[in-house]
């Protein structure tokens with residue numbers, strides 16, 4: 001069986017060289033006679049893996065020394081609660097920007113722990129754009145401002161990271177972390193579930209400025225306190241060891257590729273190819289406003305649910321999988337994360353063009 005091109009929003013494709021390396025090392029990791037899954041998380045073989053994963057991630061994102069990197073569990077969804085539990089420490093107030101389904105979930109969870117104000121939203125326009133956020137909109141007393149940098153379901157992304165002044169900026173970067181260079185120092189805290197651009201599900205990465213650690217209330221469960229994971233080097237309890245190992249292989253792959261500068265160039269190229277095709281198409285279009293378009297998740301629609309269904313089905317028969325759009329947007333969605341090769345996007349484009357030719361409404365063929 002050949003590998004297919006998987007356009008899933010997550011879990012998504014992993015780079016083939018990473019899977020091959022994992023396969024080669026699966027049964028006997030570095031002459032230990034064990035797989036990584038069987039290693040003690042306290043053994044030097046594993047602590048080497050986690051230290052190297054952190055070192056590579058710090059290098060890739062140029063993470064300043066004043067930030068801690070945590071490898072934990074619970075997914076991005078657990079961060080929706082951990083962020084307010086740990087950061088609502090002074091005024092108990094936080095400002096959130098509502099840009100889609102994941103933002104809404106983060107807002108709903110934060111309301112359990114403090115006073116949440118939604119300072120900007122694109123909900124009335126079906127989340128088809130990123131609303132303007134500037135420093136005058138932010139409560140200077142807020143403990144933090146929360147944004148979702150890339151909206152996986154709606155296919156939108158911030159083209160500029162808002163300036164929040166002295167109020168720490170917290171970002172859910174689950175679906176665009178490591179997709180291009182960013183300035184980590186603009187953020188107080190960044191979190192991401194691994195299963196889109198980092199590795200297998202089960203691992204969550206948190207990058208947090210040191211001064212934001214240690215402020216949780218006494219009642220905060222030990223496992224939900226950033227201090228627990230920071231003080232123990234993410235080894236308070238058993239971390240998701242295999243997920244950390246896979247993430248390390250992905251970080252090596254990114255480093256060998258030329259780092260985030262080169263990854264960003266490739267991602268821009270892939271996205272531009274696809275958006276250009278949508279612009280030129282008489283059948284498909286992007287529902288997203290031009291200045292808010294995501295490089296990672298590209299929704300597109302035709303004017304007919306039957307055509308959409310036929311597209312998804314015929315694409316699958318060609319090895320182009322998981323192109324069905326999210327139920328809240330409809331149509332199709334191509335998720336083209338880091339591991340999606342340029343050739344995968346090229347094949348999708350060729351298929352879109354041939355589908356359009358063969359399914360063009362009859363009255364249009366003169």
Ligand SMILES: *Cc1c(COP(=O)(O)O)cnc(C)c1O
Pocket residue numbers: 010074075076077078102148150151152172173174175193194196
């Ligand atoms: C996938 C996703 C989540 C949820 O991640 P889990 O790890 O499944 O909890 C949250 N936010 C964004 C932006 C996502 O893409």
